[in-house]
Amino acid sequence: MPLKVRKNQSPEPPQPCMLTHCMAVISGAWAANVIWSLRAGPRRFNELRTDIPPISAKVLSTRLTELEQRGVLSRNVQPTSPPSVEYALTELGGELVPALEAIVKVGHRLKMRDEG
Amino acid sequence: MPLKVRKNQSPEPPQPCMLTHCMAVISGAWAANVIWSLRAGPRRFNELRTDIPPISAKVLSTRLTELEQRGVLSRNVQPTSPPSVEYALTELGGELVPALEAIVKVGHRLKMRDEG
DNA sequence: TAACCAGGTTTCCTTTAGGTAACTCGATAA
DNA sequence: TTATCGAGTTACCTAAAGGAAACCTGGTTA
Numbered sequence: 001m002p003l004k005v006r007k008n009q010s011p012e013p014p015q016p017c018m019l020t021h022c023m024a025v026i027s028g029a030w031a032a033n034v035i036w037s038l039r040a041g042p043r044r045f046n047e048l049r050t051d052i053p054p055i056s057a058k059v060l061s062t063r064l065t066e067l068e069q070r071g072v073l074s075r076n077v078q079p080t081s082p083p084s085v086e087y088a089l090t091e092l093g094g095e096l097v098p099a100l101e102a103i104v105k106v107g108h109r110l111k112m113r114d115e116g
Numbered sequence: 117m118p119l120k121v122r123k124n125q126s127p128e129p130p131q132p133c134m135l136t137h138c139m140a141v142i143s144g145a146w147a148a149n150v151i152w153s154l155r156a157g158p159r160r161f162n163e164l165r166t167d168i169p170p171i172s173a174k175v176l177s178t179r180l181t182e183l184e185q186r187g188v189l190s191r192n193v194q195p196t197s198p199p200s201v202e203y204a205l206t207e208l209g210g211e212l213v214p215a216l217e218a219i220v221k222v223g224h225r226l227k228m229r230d231e232g
Numbered sequence: 233t234a235a236c237c238a239g240g241t242t243t244c245c246t247t248t249a250g251g252t253a254a255c256t257c258g259a260t261a262a
Numbered sequence: 263t264t265a266t267c268g269a270g271t272t273a274c275c276t277a278a279a280g281g282a283a284a285c286c287t288g289g290t291t292a
Contacts, residue, residue: 107134
């Protein structure tokens, strides 16, 4: 007799599409780090590069464009000379911060486990 | 005069490596969905496949192996016939659930924004 | 007038993650 | 004895994401 596929025991139907949707936003290379870096305030392009040394200009640029399109951050050009460009989290972007905090917390435990 | 690179204003030094570390765990394809599916209790291989229809056996198998190695879930074989294999979150895995809940929450807001 | 800065873009290349599909294996049911 | 099931492997292929390095542009300053 074939095994029955048990109904998933969750109290309410889960929403995997929401999960997938949001994961798509934060799982691009360095996306989470960019958001994390912005959580304390606006940051310029080259500041982000020094915050996240291994990121290349190309990937940073790609990621910033993506995140802006998704409404997570805003880009605004300061009319200074030379003009500088500031990136900042939007309100929506700010809502990602608690999620990332939770992730960092688990990161700690994972590292403890890996190291001993 | 070159622009100064402002110090990042965060109150405490951020821990981007923790973030990267943990993101590595949950950002593989369908990894978050697998964990999400297990949050309500143990699940068998084929149950996970029906929970997450687009996942292929190969990727599911890869992901389960990875997640087990990282201590996020446990695998145990029930001596039934045919033997069935149950996957369940470990305590460490359980700590990822609040993070995923936070992510789902933002997923909702992202979707609202995209749709209307 | 040559070099430098900020903030990118472009080109090119490589890797690798992921998808498909076919196959395995031991046990059991028809 | 053939088919089915659960639980995976294995082989193969491809798209696309990411890295490196060079280049660009408009202004500035040495």
